[in-house]
Amino acid sequence: MLQVSALYIYPIKSLGGIALDSAHVTDRGLQYDRRWMLIYENNRFLSQRENIQMALLKTSVEVDGVWVTYKPDGTSIHIPFIPQTEELLEVTIWDDTCTAQLVSAEIDAWFTAKLGMPARLVYMPDSSLRQTDPRYTSEGMVTSFSDGYPMLIIGQASLDDLNSRMPAALPMDRFRPNIVFTGGNPYSEDSMKHITINGINMYGVKLCARCVMTTVDQVNATKGKEPLKTLAKYRARNNKIYFGQNLVHNGTGVMNVGDELTVLELHEEDRFFIMPPEQA
Incomplete structure (x- = not known):
């Protein structure tokens, strides 16, 4: 058998994953899986390929949102399920372009400091439908x-x-x-x-x-x-x-x-x- x-699940693309006993399957995969993503220049996705320190950012999903902890210093930041801005922009993942929503300038500053490079966090709203190949x-x-x-x-x-x-x-x-x-x-x-x-x-x-x-x-x-x-x-x-x-x-x-x-x-x-x- x-x-x-x-x-x-991996709530933020290229950051630490979370092991679950049960997972809800949504229209675009497991609930919360890669619904957030860090971007850098030209609104392109950021991954461990460009910044290996992303491996040290660990995630957890709580009732009030996603928490990210930077292992070297133990500091954490809270990411609410609902973004704190209404600003939309087009982002790029490989050859795809889709609509994303900026989350918070404060959160952007935290990731920028931890990674040592400009980084912004975006969320994929339900209205953004990115087609598979x-x-x-x-x-x-x-x-x-x-x-x-x-x-x-x-x-x-x-x-x-x-x-x-x-x-x-x-x-x-x-x-x-x-x-x-x-x-x-x-x-x-x-x-x-x-x-x-x-x-x-x-x-x-x-x-x-x-x-x-x-x-x-x-x-x-x-x-x-x-x-x-x-x-x-x-x-x-x-x-x-x-x-x-x-x-x-x-x-x-x-x-x-x-x-x-x-x-x-x-x-x-x-x-x-x-x-x-x-x-x-």
């Missing part, structure tokens, strides 16, 4: 400030297999999934085309290409060569390295750790198959 073993998804599918899709799924067996090949094991937080499951074979998520969890239909649309963010230690914000060095030996295709699968979904509901994951349909397209050297 395949079973959900962990659920994660039409090359891989149906019309009307939307996402938050994620890299491109509402959810990412990874099997625990996949991480276990990777770690068996590594000089030292790495935790799942390097890969920032939303859903982790146990059971099945390593990389069985690659072939999942249609799955259900607690009555919610989800569809695998694209294997997740990994970047240098996976090489950042989320505890101390240091950077190395792994896991990309090892993954490149057996998870590379067309000059990209893959780990995990991106999902879209229909409907809303609740997912819980412990829920059964049921596979209803498997992919047959060649692009979803990456064979390790020992099986090639």
Whole structure:
């Protein structure tokens, strides 16, 4: 049996994640997941690729909003669920542009001081509908400030297999999934085309290409060569390295750790198959 073993959200894009026992599924992914984002010059999204110190900003969701704590000095700031300004602007995430709302000048100043560079915090209002990539998804599918899709799924067996090949094991937080499951074979998520969890239909649309963010230690914000060095030996295709699968979904509901994951349909397209050297 395949079973959900962990659920994660990342309220502010590229900041620390939060493990949940239950997660509400909204039209654009898990509730609060990447609904906020830091931007810098030209209103472009800011990530650990540009500023590794973002790994040291940890988040929590409370009844009054999101709290962010900067680990080196222990200071925190409160981010209300409702932005304190009404100013809208166009922001850029990779090749996408969408409408966002500035949150607060005071909050901007706090992030600017912690990161040592100009940064502003924006929120995605419900009225801002950012479409997923039409090359891989149906019309009307939307996402938050994620890299491109509402959810990412990874099997625990996949991480276990990777770690068996590594000089030292790495935790799942390097890969920032939303859903982790146990059971099945390593990389069985690659072939999942249609799955259900607690009555919610989800569809695998694209294997997740990994970047240098996976090489950042989320505890101390240091950077190395792994896991990309090892993954490149057996998870590379067309000059990209893959780990995990991106999902879209229909409907809303609740997912819980412990829920059964049921596979209803498997992919047959060649692009979803990456064979390790020992099986090639």
